[in-house]
Structures are given as structure tokens and as C-alpha cells.
């Protein structure tokens with residue numbers, strides 16, 4: 420058991436609209452990583468939540484004719500219910516409107532103000548309303564927001580600024596000295612490229628006359644805090660900053676921030692400089708994944724090509740949907756979503772491979788071994804090699820997960836299941852049973868079941884419900900620490916094997932269950 424805790428975060432999502440496939444992806448990824456860490460016996464803290472202040476939320480509230488708080492209260496439930504239905508189980512769910520968070524934001528602002536890391540100035544800039552970000556003239560692309568391409572508005576006002584620019588050299592050095600701080604490499608290079616230009620100071624306030632919905636600056640009630648300055652601090656509020664020093668010191672430096680590449684600069688430039696100014700350590704790693712693309716475009720609320728995750732999960736089952744998300748997105752790259760690719764993945768990996776293997780083993784054990792796990796006899800080279808492959812997969816999968824190469828790791832597990840299917844074809848226990856070779860049949864079925872049980876444990880963080888059913892039907896009961904079962908030979912001869920329904924029923928092309 421490793422002594423280092425595992426702390427993983429997702430972005431906190433805006434409550435202007437319902438969750439979509441992109442939000443579900445990051446949150447499933449965090450949930451799966453947390454479940455793997457628990458499987459390996461690590462203390463784990465998985466944080467997600469909602470970003471409830473700012474213009475986006477205020478405007479959504481106006482359009483619905485409700486107060487911003489009501490908007491947030493309604494929408495937060497949509498996120499929480501969706502996560503529950505997708506079997507996402509965070510240890511904490513933070514809302515930026517909570518008093519615990521407001522206290523931290525105001526304390527940090529006060530500290531930076533007293534340290535002269537914040538000053539007041541007049542400001543004229545170009546403001547992107549949907550992104551809530553100011554840009555300078557030279558940032559604009561064809562006169563539009565460089566981030567989302569939408570038109571910007573010129574605004575002039577008195578505001579407060581965080582002296583971000585003074586941390587530029589330190590930040591470049593830090594990123595260069597810590598190759599794993601920003602991953603993948605392409606994103607790290609992007610941030611270093613961004614930092615080649617002079618880093619300006621950051622406007623961190625909005626006058627109440629323009630925006631009311633935010634945390635008031637502790638030193639000037641005429642202003643509320645810029646939503647990003649507020650939101651990023653959620654990552655230190657939840658593990659106990661200024662509330663539980665011991666817990667905070669243990670968890671915070673281990674933080675792994677999972678984000679989409681759309682919020683790279685806020686996380687890799689604003690956030691580290693804020694922490695540095697406040698005298699706090701940096702998170703362990705910021706990992707920016709790619710986008711889910713739908714019909715050649717980034718899926719987003721504002722583009723209107725949103726895929727609703729729950730409808731899809733109903734189609735193939737929650738576990739299969741989780742599996743698809745992780746199997747089909749390659750480390751840091753964009754992935755193209757289509758219902759056809761979801762169904763194809765389901766059919767190939769789950770119905771025809773894993774599900775079929777489970778069905779064959781439980782059926783043959785019922786038929787040839789009186790529904791009990793058989794006692795294996797002397798292994799032939801076939802069994803020895805399958806055992807060696809299964810045992811090698813355990814550390815190999817862990818390594819892939821720790822590198823966040825989940826799609827590769829999952830591919831290896833499913834490849835082992837395919838190998839077991841081939842082993843059954845090759846050794847044909849049905850023919851041996853007819854020939855009265857009960858000893859060989861027992862060895863083959865035990866070996867196949869044990870390899871499949873290891874596959875199921877290794878896939879359990881991804882498909883918690885289906886995999887637990889699978890190993891129970893194979894005759895294995897997990898203890899309080901299922902990770903203890905990650906070894907060859909944990910399946911006990913004599914245990915009852917049940918012949919259940921297919922775990923992943925085959926789907927007809929039209930989508931009807933076969």
C-alpha cells in the first residue's frame with residue numbers, strides 16, 4: 420500500500436446549463452482514476468463541483484426569470500443526479516456559493532491586497548462576454564475573441580489587478596524544471612509558448628454596477644471577484660485550506676487537476692501564479708485532455724451540438740458507456756463521437772468478447788462441473804502462459820493508469836479476454852468433456868475463469884456494477900479490499916458458479932437487444 424494520498428479534481432462546471440458529454444467525460448475519468456487508486460489501497464480524495472458565480476450564470480438566470488441563486492440551486496441538482504446515475508461517486512462536491520469557499524476566497528484576496536500583490540487601476544480592454552475574459556488589442560484574432568472566435572466588446576472601468584506579471588520568470592522556470600507538471604507534452608509546450616510573450620497583470624474584479632453575482636472583495640464592497648479567481652480556489656477550499664491544516668498539508672500537494680484543453684491558460688498560468696503569490700505549493704500535475712468532437716466541431720453548449728450523456732447511457736448501460744468514453748479517447752488527443760462508434764465498441768469489446776467469455780465459462784461450468792469452481796490439475800504450457808500473461812497485466816495496467824493512458828490499459832485487458840476466448844477454442848473443453856477427460860476440463864475452466872476474474876477486477880473501476888456481477892457469478896466474493904484479489908489463484912475451488920443473463924446482451928444494428 421502506498422503512503423501517498425491520491426487527490427483528483429475535475430473543473431467545476433458552470434451552472435448556466437445542463438451537463439453534456441464533455442462534462443461527463445472529465446468526471447467519469449476522475450471517478451475511474453479515484454476507483455483505481457482505491458483498488459490499490461491508497462487514501463483517495465475525488466473532488467468535483469459547480470462554478471456558480473459570474474455573468475454566464477447571471478444571464479442564464481435572467482433568461483429563465485429566476486435569481487442567480489435559484490438558477491444555481493436548480494442546475495446543481497442536474498449535475499448531481501447525472502453523476503449519481505453515471506455511478507460517479509465524488510468524495511466532495513463543492514459549490515462556489517458555499518460559505519466555506521467564500522471565506523477562503525476573501526482570505527486569499529485580503530492577503531494578496533495586504534502584500535501589495537493586488538492594486539487598483541483604470542482599465543480599457545476588450546471583453547468576451549461568453550468567456551468572461553478581458554483581452555488586449557493584440558490578443559484579438561480578426562477583432563474577435565482569440566479563444567472562442569466570438570465578437571468582443573470594448574469596456575473601460577476602474578478595477579483591481581493581481582500582479583501576475585511579476586511571477587512570469589518563476590513560472591517559466593518551474594514548468595521547465597518539472598516536466599510532469601503540465602501534461603501531455605503538447606500542452607506543456609503550448610503554455611511555454613504562451614509565456615514567451617510578456618505576461619500582463621490580471622483583472623480580478625468586476626464593478627457591482629456591471630455584475631452583482633460574485634464574492635465581494637473584502638477590501639472594497641463596490642466590486643465582486645472575477646469568476647476565475649474565485650473558481651480556481653475551490654481546489655484548495657475542499658481539502659481544507661484555512662480549516663484543517665493537517666489534512667490540507669497532506670492532500671493539497673498531491674492534487675491532480677483534470678481539465679479540458681479549453682481552460683489550459685487559466686489553470687497553467689493564472690492558477691500557479693495565484694498560488695505562488697499566496698505562498699502555497701503547486702498541485703502535482705495538471706492534465707489537459709482533448710475534446711470530444713461531434714460532426715467535426717467541438718461540442719459545447721454555445722455551439723448547440725450537445726450530446727446528452729444520460730440518453731446514451733440508457734442505450735447501452737451506464738457501465739458500457741463509461742467504458743466507451745475511456746476506451747475511445749487517446750491521451751490528450753481529440754476524439755470523434757458518434758453513436759455508431761459507441762455501438763461498435765460495445766459490440767466488439769463487451770458483447771462479443773468479455774460478455775461472451777463470461778457466458779461460455781459459466782455455462783460450461785454449470786454443464787461440466789456441477790456449477791462449482793473446479794479444482795485445477797497439472798498445468799500444461801498453455802495454462803502456464805495464460806497465468807503469466809494475467810499476472811503481468813496487473814502491474815502493466817497500473818502503470819498505464821498512472822500515465823493516464825487508460826485507453827491503452829483497457830485495450831490490454833480486453834486483449835487478454837480475447838486470448839482466453841482463443842484458449843477455449845484451442846483447447847475445446849466441450850470435446851474433452853465428451854471424451855471423459857474431466858481433469859483437463861477442470862483445469863481449462865479454472866484457468867479461463869481465473870484469467871477472466873482478473874480482467875474483471877482490472878475493469879472494475881470503469882464498470883463497477885457489471886464487473887462485480889461478473890466475478891460473483893464466477894464464484895468469487897470480494898472482501899472489503901477487492902484489490903487483495905489481484906493475484907492468481909484467489910478463486911476457490913468448490914465455490915458456486917451461477918449462470919446469469921448475458922452481462923452485455925448483443926445489440927441489433929437498430930439498437931434492439933438480441
Ligand code: ME8
Nearest residue numbers: 430431432433441442445470650651679710711718
Ligand atoms: O470552464 N470535450 O466550466 P464548463 C471534452 N467553470 N470535454 C469537454 C467538452 C468537450 N467537447 N466540453 C466541455 C468551466 N468539456 C469553468 C471551469 S475550474 C476552476 C472552472 C469539459 O462548464 C472539460 O473538462 O465550461 C472542460 O474543461 C470543462 O468541461 C468546461 O466546463
